Amino acid sequence: MDELSLYVLDITMNSVRAGADAISVTICEEGDWLDFTVTDNGCGMTEEQVKKLTDPFFTTRKTRKVGLGIPFLTMLAEMTGGFVRITSTHESVSDDHGTTTHARFGRNHIDFIPLGDMIETVLTLIQGSPDINFTYTHKTDGGTVYLSCAELREILEDVPLNEPEVLAWIRENLREQYDAASAS
Amino acid sequence: MKSLEELKAIKAKMQDKVTLRTSSAQTRVVVGMATCGIAAGARPVLAAFVEGINEAGLSDNVIVTQTGCIGICQYEPVVEVFNGEEKVTYVKMTAERAKEVIEKHIKGGKVVTEYTIGDTAK
Secondary structure, X not given: OXXXXXXXXXXXXXXXXXXXXXXXXXXXXXXXXXXXXXXXXXXXXXXXXXXXXXXXXXXXOOOOOOOOHHHHHHHHHHHOOOEEEEEEEOOOOOOOOEEEEEEEEEOOOOOOOOOOOHHHHHHHHHXXXXXXXXXXXXXXXXXXXXXXXXXXXXXXXXXXXXXXXXXXXXXXXXXXXXXXHHHO | OOOHHHHHHXXXXXHHHHHHHHHHOOEEEEEEOOHHHHHHXXXXXXXXXXXXXXXXXXXXXXXXXXXXXXXXXXXXXXXXXXXOOEEEEXXXXXXXXXXXXXXXXXXXXXXXXXXXXXXXXX
16 A cells, blocks of 8 residues: 555544444644544454454454454554554443554655545545544644534435535535645 | 535435435445455545446446455455346456446446456456
8 A cells, every 4th residue: 555545544444344433533744743543433342352453364354364454554654663552442341432543654754655645535434434423634734624524414414425416525625625724 | 615505505406316316226336445455446446436427427326335355355456236136246446447347337238348357367
C-alpha cells in the first residue's frame, strides 16, 4: 500500500466488522508527526487477542490464515520512528466496549509515505456502511476538515448516505474544506 | 461552499426514488474490501463502479456493495456481479476494467470473459 489513507481505510474496516455503529477517524498533522486515531464502539477484543495483534498468523477471519493489517501498519509506523498503540475493551467485560487504534508516523522521515487521498477513503467507508455514524476530523497545518455523518443524517432523514448524489455532495464538501485549509 | 441547503435539495429530490429503488434492484456488484483487496487497489475499483453506474443512469437497477475477504487474495481486486441466480467473478480488476464491465456486462448483458476468474486462472 503506497499511501497512508489506504491503511486508515483498512484499520477502519476492522471497526466496521466489529459491529460498531459509531466510528471516529482523526488525523492530526503537527510538527514532526502525523497521528491517526480510529475509535469505535464495536465488540472490542479480549486481552489475549490484543496481545496477538502483531502476529501475522493471528486473524479472526475464517477465509484465510494470515492477518496482515496491523503488522503492516506497525512496521510502517516504526520505520518512521513512530508506533502503533491499541487499547480495547471486550463486550464481555464492560458495556462501554470498543477499540482505539492510535498510529504515529514521523512526517519528515525518509520512509514516511504520503497520506494520499483521504476523501476517497472517507467516501469508501460511507458507501459501504451508510448507517454507521462516522466522524472525520483532519487537523492540518492550515486548518481543520470535519465531517459528521450524524449531522448529515439529521438533514437527510431516510435518504441513505450512500446515494450517489449524496456521496458527490460529500466529496465536493470535503474538497472545498481541504482547499480552504491549504489556502490559509 | 457545498452548503447544507444543497444537501436539503438532494434530500427532497431523492426521497421518493429511494423506496422505489430498494425493491427493484436486480443486479448486485460486490467489491472485496479487506486488507488484500485494499492493498491490491480495490478503492479506485469501487469508486469506478459507484460513479460509472450512476453516470450510466443504472442506479435504479444496480446496487454496489462491499464485502470482506473471500479467500482468493492473489486475485484481488475481486468483483462479483450477481444477477438473479447467476454470479460472475471478475479478478485483478482496475478502474478501467470496471468501466468495461459496466458497459459490456451490466449494460449490454455480455460477460467480459477475459477478466473472469475462469479465464485468468488458466
